Amino acid sequence: MTDTRPLGADEATFLAAARSGDTARFALVTERHRRELQVHCYRMLANYEDAEDLTQETFLRAWNKRESFKGQAALRTWLYRIATNACLDFLEKRNDRIPVPSELPDLGSEMLYLQPYPDRMLPQDPQESVVARETIELAFIVAVQHLPPRQRAAFILRDVLGWPASKTADALELTVASVTSALQRARVTMREQLPDRRLDWRSPATHELSNDERGVVKSYIEAHERNDLDGLMALLRDDLRFTMLPQPGTSVITAKDAVDGWVSGGLFQRGHDDWRCITTTVNRMPAAVLYLRTPDDPEYRLFTIAVLHIVDGKIAELTGFDATDKPWLGLPPTL
Numbered sequence: 001m002t003d004t005r006p007l008g009a010d011e012a013t014f015l016a017a018a019r020s021g022d023t024a025r026f027a028l029v030t031e032r033h034r035r036e037l038q039v040h041c042y043r044m045l046a047n048y049e050d051a052e053d054l055t056q057e058t059f060l061r062a063w064n065k066r067e068s069f070k071g072q073a074a075l076r077t078w079l080y081r082i083a084t085n086a087c088l089d090f091l092e093k094r095n096d097r098i099p100v101p102s103e104l105p106d107l108g109s110e111m112l113y114l115q116p117y118p119d120r121m122l123p124q125d126p127q128e129s130v131v132a133r134e135t136i137e138l139a140f141i142v143a144v145q146h147l148p149p150r151q152r153a154a155f156i157l158r159d160v161l162g163w164p165a166s167k168t169a170d171a172l173e174l175t176v177a178s179v180t181s182a183l184q185r186a187r188v189t190m191r192e193q194l195p196d197r198r199l200d201w202r203s204p205a206t207h208e209l210s211n212d213e214r215g216v217v218k219s220y221i222e223a224h225e226r227n228d229l230d231g232l233m234a235l236l237r238d239d240l241r242f243t244m245l246p247q248p249g250t251s252v253i254t255a256k257d258a259v260d261g262w263v264s265g266g267l268f269q270r271g272h273d274d275w276r277c278i279t280t281t282v283n284r285m286p287a288a289v290l291y292l293r294t295p296d297d298p299e300y301r302l303f304t305i306a307v308l309h310i311v312d313g314k315i316a317e318l319t320g321f322d323a324t325d326k327p328w329l330g331l332p333p334t335l
Helices: 009-020 023-031 034-045 048-064 075-093 138-144 149-160 165-172 176-193 211-226 229-235 255-264
Strands: 236-245 251-253 275-282 285-292 301-311 314-322
Touching: 009 023, 009 075, 023 048, 023 075, 034 048, 034 075, 034 138, 034 149, 048 075, 075 149, 075 165, 138 149, 138 176, 138 301, 138 314, 149 165, 149 176, 165 176, 211 229, 211 275, 211 285, 211 301, 211 314, 229 236, 229 255, 236 255, 251 255, 275 301
Parallel strands: 236 314
Antiparallel strands: 236 251, 275 285, 285 301, 301 314
16 A cells, blocks of 8 residues: 655654554554544444444554554555454444334434544544544434445545545555445435435535524523423424434434423423533534432432534434443533
């Protein structure tokens, strides 16, 4: 695998570290790529913990293969190739890492293994599209999971990272024709999965929340803390798509049905009506972190995180995640 480029400082430093056999020096050189590689693995796998594990596996493989790196390709390219193939090996062994048919009719499939990605763990350097909001949002991550693994890899390398077909083919050990065919099929699936979204991932992308989004999440939090069911209902679109993971059963329901369902499930009733909430972002999307205080507890304890997709001032999609036992979210356990 070669790039038409002179040996850079990054590559020279890596070669010196690899030849020295010094693991600490090797780790220092490769560590700077950790966050972007972890985002890449997350796009491939849709699960933060899996992505974390596979990023570590990437560094282990890089150490074991260090003598194969000759500096003919960029170090970053070499590491992405290793990460991609580590993810493909993982997916080949895990039958539970594919979307499954929904338990409800006419709703396609759902992903019980989906996890949110904390924005604080995104790369700090915005030079690459790894931080583009459009390619880290939950809807995009879910859509990508509907691609077969090698199609998925080809799509991410070509359309998200902007690799040329020849470099992508080299990384995946495919022909350029095979990569081109896989990419064409992947784009068709992505259009089907994201019919109302922008699909040109290489055009300028947004990063920040809009004032509209900030206002809606603020109103959502205030309504939650007041147990204002009418206020909550007013914030939801009538064709709301609601998911609570890892529980099965994505549903498209009216705003009234959503609120009635929460109430019938025990929320906003005695023992589940004393809320405090904070605002955060995950997957570059607005989110409300819900803390609940029960009558016999002096503290508000971490409960769930509600990730909101907001369209025209209303919540179109609400994806809830159990926020407990996920220290990587960086959320305080109590308030």
